[in-house]
Amino acid sequence: MMKKIKFLTEDSIEMLKKNVNTLYREVIQTGEKSLGDFLCDIGQIKDTPFEIEDFILDMSQPAGKEPLTDAENAQRIYNHMKELSDSQASDERIWVAYTLSEQIEYMKYRWKATSSTDMLNRYFFNYSKNRSLFRNGISRLWWIGRVTYDEKREDPFELTKFMCNHQDFIETICGRSTFNNPTVQKATLNAIYDIVKNNKGDNRETIREVAKYVNLLAGTYILDMLDYQEIYDKVYEKLLDVIEGEV
């Protein structure tokens, strides 16, 4: 079934943010109201001109293992909403329509908000603009797809799966300005992928060290002008150093 991509007006978003406690209680905690009911006079959920095939998100993992659905769901969201431009996909108005209405069941499954602040952090854009893209429960799936999708690979979502299995990478690296350059992002991700694939190392500290190192590099070099191989080699060598240092 085809469906238009949804969005909320700015006035609706302002109203929701002004009334976070009531919103949390009535729509998230008790579920006594739908978003449409809550918005009542202020306006309804609107349609963008973009039509997509309707989709549902995977919620098959048991409690405590919800992050294991991320890779599949990033593929589903990105595949269905690939037509959005980066500018549109950085717009809070789209994603709040999904977190609070279209995909609210998924949100309650994956991001159980225990307070209105929790809800603001995961249902809205409550961090810096860049970081919010990777924090909002639905937009993060689109942006993970966006930065990892590689049509040159046999499986274009190979890096998506890898990144989703390493949530530290998402928390530490995604949403940092240096890594917004696709070449820097992919070269770093691939270097980590190759190291992990060869069983040379795989832990939170390694990923943090790499993030620190690349940020440091960005202070001296204009990293964006280096090509893929130059960045890959620098990160790979650094990773080997870090791992050898740990032994």
Added chain:
Amino acid sequence: MQLRSKYFTYPVITEEADFYVNSSFESSVEHKMDGYNIRLILRAKLVNRELEDLLSKEVVMIAHHIECTQTCFRKVVLTNEIEKEFVLRDEEVNGLIQVCTFLIANRKLEKYSNSLFSQDFKGFRFDIDRGCILAVGSQINLRVNKVRDDLANTASIFSIIPNMEDTETNIKINTSGNKIVIAVPRETFSIYANMSSSFDIQPIMHSMLIIPALVYALTEIKDSRTHLYNYEDFRWYRSLRKAAEKMNVLFDEETLENLEPFDFAQKLLDSPIPKAVYYLRGDNDEED
């Protein structure tokens, strides 16, 4: 990219340090709308004969670093020309765009030296990697005012919304976002929503809700006149500034010090209070 003071391990031409003598590197950006897209005219001026010579041979290059953090857009425009045009596509960017310009090594420089090194460095030689910074220009922040909204039209800078807290009986105003938000008690809002579509009562609504909100916002701007850059992120501020400019009122420190918020709010809204009073007297019937 945010330019910060950095410590370099080799001489760099910057405004903050005297690593070189009689040398400079300056940059500027002009932007124009090109249909829905934004055309950037990127300029850089290098003063240092030896580096200019390396630039003509593309051993060093000018790197204009363009970034829009909101859309994760990041791009380097490399050139050895002092003026270069670049088109940013509408769908790539939104909000704030930062342009930082550098002179960088385009290949590894071995035993690099320069006759215009300052006294401290004269005669020293440095090995500099490809991609390393040799001179730092300016950071220029541009704001994209999109010709078309990506999703819908958003004309007003005011947002009138219901306040769902049952205990709240007063109207609250908030200026910390893109719009000036006027939160009205829930029941009052329902009545407002039913009546607001009637064009005739607009002067009354403006007098009761918009004028106080505008006075609030203008007072805030007046009080903050020494650090208005904090407000540049808010669309309501930029729109008000533009509307004020059309009335020959500049939002500078001196003008704002003498601004009368209540008077100016009425001017901006074309004096709705007398119109509201006439309407209440029933004058609108005569117009019909």
